[in-house]
Amino acid sequence: MPDLNFKLETAQAVQYGASPLLSFNLRVTNTGPEAAIHTVVLRAQIQIDVTRRHYTVEEQARLQDLFGQPDRWAKTLRSLLWTHAIVVVPPFAKETVVDLQVPCTFDFNVAATKYFHGLADGELPLTFLFSGTVFYPDENDNLQVAPISWEKEAKFKLPLKTWKDLIDHYYPNSAWLYLRRDVFDRLYQYKVRHGIPTWEQTIERVLAATEETVQL
Numbered sequence: 001m002p003d004l005n006f007k008l009e010t011a012q013a014v015q016y017g018a019s020p021l022l023s024f025n026l027r028v029t030n031t032g033p034e035a036a037i038h039t040v041v042l043r044a045q046i047q048i049d050v051t052r053r054h055y056t057v058e059e060q061a062r063l064q065d066l067f068g069q070p071d072r073w074a075k076t077l078r079s080l081l082w083t084h085a086i087v088v089v090p091p092f093a094k095e096t097v098v099d100l101q102v103p104c105t106f107d108f109n110v111a112a113t114k115y116f117h118g119l120a121d122g123e124l125p126l127t128f129l130f131s132g133t134v135f136y137p138d139e140n141d142n143l144q145v146a147p148i149s150w151e152k153e154a155k156f157k158l159p160l161k162t163w164k165d166l167i168d169h170y171y172p173n174s175a176w177l178y179l180r181r182d183v184f185d186r187l188y189q190y191k192v193r194h195g196i197p198t199w200e201q202t203i204e205r206v207l208a209a210t211e212e213t214v215q216l
Contacts, residue, residue, distance in 0.1 A: 001146045002134045003032035004040070008156035009097070013166040020104040020170045022162070026087070026154075029095045038135040038143065040089035044100060045129040048080040048115060049155075052125035062118035066111060082112045082126070106167055109178045116163055123157040130154070 007027040014021035030037055055063065060070045067076045085102045107113055116124065130152040138144050179187070191202040 001032055001144075002030050002037060002136050004130075004134065004148060004152065005029045005031060006128070006130055006152060006154045008100075008128065008154050011156070011158055011162055013162065013169060014101060015169070020106070020166050022102045022104055022158075022166060024100045024102060024156070025097055026100045027095065027097050028089055028092070030092075036091065036093050036137060037089070038091055038137060040132060040134050040148075042087050042089055042100075042130060042132040042148070044085045044087075045131075046082040046085065046102065047127045047129065048082050048112060049125040049127055050080060050115065051077050053122060056120060059119055063115065066114045066118065079127070080111050080115060086132075104163065104166060106171055106174075106176045107178055108176065116160070119160050121160055123159055124163065126156045126158055128154045128156065 005028075007029070009025040009027055011022055011024045014023050028040065028042075050067075055070075060073075064070075067073055083102060083104075085100055087098055087100045089096065089098050105113060108117070129150075130148055131150060132148045134146045134148060136144050136146070187202065187206075190196075190206070191199070194202075194205065196202045196205060
């Protein structure tokens with residue numbers, strides 16, 4: 001039965017996607033006795049190993065929304081699920097390299113986005129957990145099917161700059177917020193009632209009123 005191992009080599013932004021994508025160069029190696037692999041349907045669960053890096057005082061302050069006060073991080077700092085990805089690996093003998101494309105969101109209701117945005121620089125420590133199905137021929141050229149072991153994984157340190165450059169490319173000088181419909185309706189009514197032309201000016205008006213109330 002095939003025994004596949006995985007190694008992530010590089011990562012780069014997909015420049016002309018319909019939505020933000022990172023492409024990871026993934027080396028797939030078969031250490032089993034089979035000489036050829038027909039195809040692999042490969043799934044990856046990608047986790048952020050938040051305990052595998054150091055955080056500056058500034059980063060700790062920006063990540064309080066996610067992990068709470070830094071003096072509680074010994075209890076609250078846990079790995080985060082980033083996303084899932086899938087790729088179909090074409091036929092190969094012993095070894096091949098494929099592009100594993102990973103969708104990236106800039107939705108600030110998503111924990112991974114809050115985490116990435118809260119960092120100043122450095123690297124993102126990632127773990128890819130693999131699963132899926134391998135299709136291969138036996139000695140009589142009959143098609144066989146085998147699962148990928150759940151213990152298969154690969155670690156990778158993604159430069160934060162790669163992610164930030166990707167987001168800046170697709171959303172220059174912008175950010176996304178997700179609102180409940182009733183909250184949006186209230187904000188929209190406020191915008192119309194005061195004749196405010198843009199959403200930015202609407203938010204600025206609300207913030208200014210709130211700051212004046214706090215000062216009083």
